[in-house]
Amino acid sequence: MTPSAYSAPVMDSRSTFKEDIFLGKVLFCTGGGSGICKGMTEAIMRHGANAAIIGRNLDRLTQASKELAEKTGKVCIPLQADVRQPQTLRDAVRKAIEKFGRIDFVICGAAGNFMSPIAALSENAFRTVIEIDTLGTYNTVKATISHVREAKGAYIHVSATLHYRGTPYQIHVSAAKAGVDAISNVIAVEEGPHGVRSNVLAPGFTTGTEGMRVMTGKKTNKAEGFSNPLGRFTEIQDVANAAVYLFSPAACYLTGQVIPIDGGAEHLRGDFFPYPSSVINPSSVETLLKAKI
Template sequence: MAKPYIEPPAVDSTTVFKDDIFRGKVLFCTGGGSGICKAMTQAVIKHGASAAIVGRKLDRLEASAKELSTATGNQCIAVQADVRNPKQLQDAVAKTIEKYGRIDFVICGAAGNFLAPISKLSENGFRTVIEIDTIGTYNTIKATLPHIRASKGSYIHVSATLHYRATPYQVHVSAAKAAVDAISAVLAVEEGPQGVRSNVIAPGPIAGTEGMDRLSAKGPQGSQYSIHSPVGRDGSVQDIANATVFLFSPAARYITGQTLAVDGASEHLRTLQLPYPQSVLDPDSVTHLIKPRL
């Protein structure tokens, strides 16, 4: 039998796009202190932008901001805020404007998730994910929109592919991300005449991230079960970063109101990681496969 093709690792965006395409631009990113959003931020400032990363844990943010500045040679500041709190976000935007004088790009990336069936999911757990992902996205848009209008800028909302088909143990994030997709589409239509673009990036399984570690079913000795995609490799944060550079770049000026799944087509082959229907008939029997909620 012929061996399947394996796609090479993601290239660095600087091998495709000019180093200075975002020179003079400013990025405001929620959730930028770690994981996918940190990689997205690094890619944008690597091409000349300055950035403000926003999150709840200031010490973690400051460490990430210093790391990003050192790695790229461009400015990145840490601004503490909880996206569930409109006033804190407004203050974060004000500090960004005070520092840089403008905002051109916004990444709405703050998110929360864990594995739980509806029967075991508390009302508070469901509400918390909605508040962080959906209401947090809305609050971020409200706080930044006047500045994005002024700069004729662009939004990218970090979503997921979970709600494209029913995913057990993910009702909370499926509801939250479906709403994020809808918000982005409406924003694109309402604000297009103001010169504002809005798109969604929907990552598939991305190796080496906290989300993948927390949400993957665990095999022997805590190992993760592999997620296979037609391209023959796991997704990486660099894949998401490259999509970010493209969507913010002048090459994507006619692209708005769209959702870009960056998943190696894994959604079309998606199989359940937890045994079905055992996992929904007897949730207690699969708890050893799930990382405890943090």
């Protein structure tokens, strides 16, 4: 009988880390109303932190904050802001400080993505993704850095692995996420002497997220036809576990790092689509292409 390949389990961070390691700490998370960032926020809260989640859709934020508070027993407040507009972020930070008195951890997670060939991608669409991902990260850091310094806290920036190689139809996100990685590296060296750490998490294909739907059209964790040393797609919990570690005292000497959370898939990554036919004839993958910004 041919042996079956290993598939990694999905673990709860509480099986490894004490539940009170973030007691008294406060998390400020952009993009925290859904997906990966909501999952990271929940994990940090399960270990004792209170949180403020930031986004443009107040209704979604309000519902998410209610769910997070009910699941964790901690306080989560929704704060409406657009990371492209610095004043709205400064207002959100002020409200978080008024509520909690401090900000220890920041997750810069607001992002946008879609598939588009360069020929169909408008200048406005390219600029919008840069503004959300790259400028949004910078604006979030500017609005929070004095408080993170005071707390001797840490940043996590949510990136991707798309720019490690050329990825068709992803020029906008590749450029934006490369900028995010660079921002984190500079924060690490400039703010390290002030006691601030900064790292990047780069999730692979993550089930149950909009990014998974955009990139693959799939919402499953079954990895048929997908090469991954650990046998499955990334789960939100995998990214959340890495966030718990990076914010924990166990990572007190870890800064300026970019950490893919992809089960080793990047080492095996080929082309996302048939190549070169998919770039010669974009209509062959038109169900995944979208450039409406």
